[in-house]
Amino acid sequence: MESAQSAVVNVIPPTAAKISWWGRNERKLIPYVFLAPFLIIFLVFTVYPVIDSFIMSLHDIDSLDAGEYIGLDNYIRLVTKDARFGKSLVNATVFGLATVFLQLPLALALALALNSPVLRFRTLARMTFFMPYITSAVVIAMIFRMVFEERYGLLNGMLGSVGIEPIPWLRSADWAMPALILVGLWIWVGSNALFFLAGLQTIPEELKEAARIDGASEWSVFRNITFPLLRPVTIFVITLGIIGSFSLFTQSFLLFNGGSGPRDSVLMPVAYLYERGFNNFKLGYAAAVGYLLTLIVVAVTVVQLLLFRIWGKD
Amino acid sequence: MRIGRWFSAISVNIIVFIGMLITIVPFVFMLGASFRPEAELFSYPITLYPKVFTLDNYIALFTRTDYVRWYFNTFLTAGLRTLLATFLSAMAGYAFAKFDFFLKRFFFLLVLVTLTLPFHVLLISLFKLVVNLGWTNNYLAIIVPSAVTGFSIFLMRQYILSVPDELLDAARIDGASEMSIFWRVVVPLVRPGLGVVAILSFAATWNDYLWPLIVLSKNEMYLLSIGIATMQGPYEVEYGAIMAGALLSTIPILIIFLAMQRHIIAGLTIGAVRG
Known part of the structure; x- marks a missing residue:
């Protein structure tokens, strides 16, 4: 008892003076003590900015002052007149489709191989595939700028050895997006395979046996047992992939030297938000880009989840 | 049956090995590039490892x-x-x-x-x-x-x-x-x-x-x-x-x-x- 009370004194000095009162009300009040530090930071730095960003998006703001209220004008301009915003959404969609239709099958195949009992060097393989996931996007962009270098880059060097002409990866509007997608594959196929692997390992071997x-x-074991049971992981990976595609910034921005690629070929929505907000200081407009983008991501995610519900029923 | 099992064991290991190779090569390239003189980075033939080893890059960095x-x-x-x-x-x-x-x-x-x-x-x-x-x-x-x-x-x-x-x-x-x-x-x-x-x-x-x-x-x-x-x-x-x-x-x-x-x-x- 003695030590328990001194623990209270040590941790909560303000109420320590009234130990008996605190003792009576401890059970009722303690959750607020635990919650308060989180809640204050959460309300100030997350909830308030989410609300305030929406208010800002309804204003025409050139600097940090309140600006002029213009209703939904920013949104109307974005949807009806802003071709570059449209272009950035198309780019994000292309990248997202590549994520779903290239990354996922590759990741699943790799996961099945990783789960196979005949695999050697298993631990080393897992560690290797985790590396790109944890490497900073800045470092990855810097490496791949060298890899994609047109004349002296590693990739064109390898392609050249099998007789393929040098490809202007970062200089041509046609090749910029494929280059970005290749980087995406390099980063995420391995880590998604590890997520699938975690799912595979929850499927009881007896069921398959x-x-x-x-x-x-x-094939029919995979089709009828393994794949349906992987549904939660598949949903998880696709959802993360879609959100990731629409939030992609660092890789595209730095791979193309702080730009959007030739003829905006890899202009991403968040890079557009950055350009509007911090190069042109159109903070209200940039806030509208952020909100509209979020609405789109939420809508796409909801549609995808509904599709999965339909898939789950048959 | 036996041949089939051999085949799947080999293909599983090859798939994983190729995947590991693709994953690791850019890192090796970064490692090599950090010890290369600049002139060599932009020269032929393109190699994964440095031909001339230098610490100049690290000295410049610090x-x-x-x-x-x-x-x-x-x-x-x-x-x-x-x-x-x-x-x-x-x-x-x-x-x-x-x-x-x-x-x-x-x-x-x-x-x-x-x-x-x-x-x-x-x-x-x-x-x-x-x-x-x-x-x-x-x-x-x-x-x-x-x-x-x-x-x-x-x-x-x-x-x-x-x-x-x-x-x-x-x-x-x-x-x-x-x-x-x-x-x-x-x-x-x-x-x-x-x-x-x-x-x-x-x-x-x-x-x-x-x-x-x-x-x-x-x-x-x-x-x-x-x-x-x-x-x-x-x-x-x-x-x-x-x-x-x-x-x-x-x-x-x-x-x-x-x-x-x-x-x-x-x-x-x-x-x-x-x-």
Whole structure:
């Protein structure tokens, strides 16, 4: 008892003077003590800015003052007149589709290989595939600027050895997006495979063994048992992929030297927000870009989740 | 049958090996480039490893840029933010997992909403707030605003839910105060969760680019990410030095992550696998 009370004195000095009162009300008040530090920071630096950004998006702001209220004009301009914003959404969509249709099958195949009992050097493989995921986007962009270098880059050097002419990866509007998608594959196929692997390892081996004893082929075991049971992980990976595609910034921005690529070929929505907000100081307009972008991401995610619900029913 | 098994064993190993090779080659290239003279980086034939070995890039990095200062800044802010994040999310996660209080459901809903909210929705207003607080070019701008994420609260709540109530009640019957129950019973039991929160928070600060780019403009306040990205312009250092800086900046995070890999993946997929 003695030590318990002194612990209270040590940790909560303001109420320590009234130990008996605190003792009576401790159970009721303690959750607020635990919650308060988080809640204050959360309300000030997350909830308030989310609300304030919306208010800012309804204003025409050139600097840090309040600006002039213009209703939904920023949004109307974005949707009806702003071709560059449209271009950035198209770019993000292309990148997102590549994520879903290139990254996922590759990641799943890799995960199945990683889960195979005949695999050697398993731990080393897991560590290797985790590396790009944890390396900073700045470092990755800097490496790949050298890899994609037209005359002396590693990739063109390798392609040249099999007789392919040098590709202007970072200089041509046609090749900029494929280059960015390749970087995306390099970063995320391995880590997504590890997520799938975590899912695969929750599927009981007996279930698959029973099906095999009943004469099911390996393909039908995968089609009817493994893949349906991977549904939660698949949803998780696709959702993260879509959100990631629409929030991609550092890789595209730095791979193309703080720009948007030739003819805006890799202009990403967040890079556009940055340009509007911090190069042109149109803070209200930039806030509108942020809000509209978020609405789009939420809508796409909801549609995707609904599609998965339909898939789950049959 | 036997041949089929051989075949699948070989193909599995080859698939994984090729994947590993593709993953590792750019890192090897970075390592090689950091020890190469600039002239060799832009010459034929293109090789993965240096033909002439030099330390000039590292010397240029340490003598002609503020690299050491950037390293210090990054370590300090990442460390303090991590400390803040683990404390706050453990306490709030405990409150959400084991207590009832006024507006609990509402606040938890708020946490869940921000879990899925992308950063760019609040970026502009957060920038304004930080400017008004006078926090630009200040460590506080990096440490405080994103210290608690919805994800870390959610993660800690999940971990603390699995702590049996009987254990807490037993401690109460023994006369332990609520604070000491938290420190001596709950915290030791959820160490793996705290580890995940700590690592994710540390890595988020270490690797972030957009936010520091907006709030830091003074050279001596730069973090590694900003420093490395801007090295080419004002310092007129060569590409090899950038590769050297990039390499050295990757090492701490690589060591931490590879040591804790299993815990991190388990933490990240906590929502996914349980569905």
